Amino acid sequence: AQSVTQPDIHITVSEGASLELRCNYSYGATPYLFWYVQSPGQGLQLLLKYFSGDTLVQGIKGFEAEFKRSQSSFNLRKPSVHWSDAAEYFCAVAPRGSNYQLIWGAGTKLIIKP
């Protein structure tokens, strides 16, 4: 069955430290891949996406993600987090040709220590 796994429910990092949020998917073919962020009271904002081409994609707010086909992973990274990055982060995949039927991970809540 198609699924997305975000193994970390919570992650706590110090401000200025680097960040990596993990995402693994189970899917028959390479899907479209997305990372969304949800801040309190805000909608689901798209951080970045992978459709094809370069497997390292750059997003907004200094985030990047790397698609690794061999590991079925699409991990999100940021070299130095800011307190404003505290939010919940969702990985999602969608089948090519039907990319509104997003399959979502459970989310990872990022907590920033001062």
Added chain:
Amino acid sequence: EPEVTQTPSHQVTQMGQEVILRCVPISNHLYFYWYRQILGQKVEFLVSFYNNEISEKSEIFDDQFSVERPDGSNFTLKIRSTKLEDSAMYFCASSIRGPRSGANVLTFGAGSRLTVL
């Protein structure tokens, strides 16, 4: 930056009551969607809508649910007779291109939290 707006942000209702959740998609978008997230669970696709009709729907979207675009700007989700298990955050989304036209990106609203008592 254009955004999808949803009202109300939070609604509390009694079981069996009808609820209408409203969404104003981005003005030049043509495709509209509803998703929901039950507390502690994953976001789930409910329905997509284009050209005044449902394009696709999930098995969650049963006869208790309906969607409508009553005018040129609003997109509504109606739950006819709410159940306790309808308590969730409901997200509206829109996109300029359709899901089968290639790479597509959805813009989401902030969500409407529905609490059924």
